[in-house]
Amino acid sequence: EVQLVESGGGLVKPGGSLRLSCAASGFTFSSYSMNWVRQAPGKGLEWVSSISSSSSYIYYADSVKGRFTISRDNAKNSLYLQMNSLRAEDTAVYYCARDYTAVAVNIPGDYWGQGTLVTVSS
Amino acid sequence: QPVLTQPPSSSASPGESARLTCTLPSDINVGSYNIYWYQQKPGSPPRYLLYYYSDSDKGQGSGVPSRFSGSKDASANTGILLISGLQSEDEADYYCMIWPSNAPRVFGGGTKLTVL
Numbered sequence: 001e002v003q004l005v006e007s008g009g010g011l012v013k014p015g016g017s018l019r020l021s022c023a024a025s026g027f028t029f030s031s032y033s034m035n036w037v038r039q040a041p042g043k044g045l046e047w048v049s050s051i052s053s054s055s056s057y058i059y060y061a062d063s064v065k066g067r068f069t070i071s072r073d074n075a076k077n078s079l080y081l082q083m084n085s086l087r088a089e090d091t092a093v094y095y096c097a098r099d100y101t102a103v104a105v106n107i108p109g110d111y112w113g114q115g116t117l118v119t120v121s122s
Numbered sequence: 123q124p125v126l127t128q129p130p131s132s133s134a135s136p137g138e139s140a141r142l143t144c145t146l147p148s149d150i151n152v153g154s155y156n157i158y159w160y161q162q163k164p165g166s167p168p169r170y171l172l173y174y175y176s177d178s179d180k181g182q183g184s185g186v187p188s189r190f191s192g193s194k195d196a197s198a199n200t201g202i203l204l205i206s207g208l209q210s211e212d213e214a215d216y217y218c219m220i221w222p223s224n225a226p227r228v229f230g231g232g233t234k235l236t237v238l
Contacts, residue, residue, distance in 0.1 A: 037168075045160070045168060045217055045229040061226055095167055105181060108158060108221055112167035 002026040002111045004096045009116030016086050016120070022079040022096030022113055030054075030074035033099040035109065036081045038092035038118075048094070049081065064090075086120045093117050126218055126230035133236040138208050144201040144218030144230050152194050157201030158219040159192060162232075168217065174201065205235075213237045 008020040022034070036048040049070040050059045058070055069082040079096055093115040100107040127145040134140040144159075146152045156175045160168040170183040174192025182188070189209075193202045201218055218230040 044232045045162075045219075047227045047229065050227075059226065097168075106156075106221070107170065107173065107181070107183075108219065108227055109160065109168065110170045110183065112169070114167055 002098070004098065004111060004113035006094065006096050006113045006116040009094065009118045011119045011121065012086055013122050014087060014120055017082070017084045018086065018118060020081040020083065020094055020096075020116060020118070024077045024079065024096075024098075027098075029072075029077040033057075033101065034072060034079045035097045035099060036070060036079075037095045037097050037109065037112075038090075039095070039115075040089075040092045043092075046092075050099070051079070083118070086118075088120050091118060091120045126220065126228055128216075128218060128230040128233045130231070131234045131236065133238055134208050135238045136208050136210060140205045140208055140212070140235055142203040142205070142216050142218075142233050142235065143195075143198075144203070146199050146201070146220070148199065150199075150220075150222075152199045152201055153196055155220045155222070157192060157194065158221070159190075159201075159203045160217045160219065161214045162217065163214045171203070171216075208237050210237050 003025045005023045012018050033052045035050045038046050038048050048061050051070045067085045071080045095115045096113040097109040098111045100110040156173045158173045159171040161171050162168045171186050171190050172182045172192050174180045189206045191204050215232045215234050217232045221227040
């Protein structure tokens with residue numbers, strides 16, 4: 001069974017930093033691209049960042065570029081998001097999501113974790 | 123960055139069909155993209171439902187009932203999620219998404235579906 005478990009959320013002051021983790025199990029983590037997607041309270045979904053299976057390709061939303069860093073450790077089956085210079089507008093539930101890629105088909109976000117809440121407030 | 127427009131709310135009665143739309147901006151042709159659909163119930167993460175490109179190129183998520191299907195209306199530049207035989211458990215928020223080449227993936231604002 002595919003499982004994605006996020007951790008590391010919490011309350012942080014504006015300008016502060018936080019590191020989120022996503023522990024993966026039930027599949028060959030090193031074969032899949034992974035993503036972070038966030039959802040502000042009462043709002044819709046916003047894609048944040050993606051990383052390819054071998055970390056060769058990394059992408060960020062403009063809203064976090066230069067402040068957030070995505071990384072992964074395939075030996076530990078883990079995905080990370082280092083968040084620096086946090087702002088109030090970064091307050092959201094952050095989800096870890098897997099991409100499924102096969103010949104002629106790409107499924108973004110075929111599995112999602114339960115999410116971890118990040119609150120940026122003084 | 124494109125903006126996908128979804129009606130904020132929709133409603134239908136049990137047993138009826140619900141047609142949820144996702145309109146692309148005029149400078150982006152719906153015919154060129156997979157339209158992905160996700161369901162989110164309160165307090166839960168999103169769930170992948172399906173994608174639709176054409177009648178010959180589409181896919182259902184694992185365990186997703188065949189009552190959920192996708193289509194496009196090219197004349198309206200719109201992706202469509204059709205839910206037939208509505209059940210109370212279908213009450214949820216529904217999000218569409220596109221993934222342009224070499225560009226960030228974009229979600230619509232979501233539609234809250236109420237089963238009356």
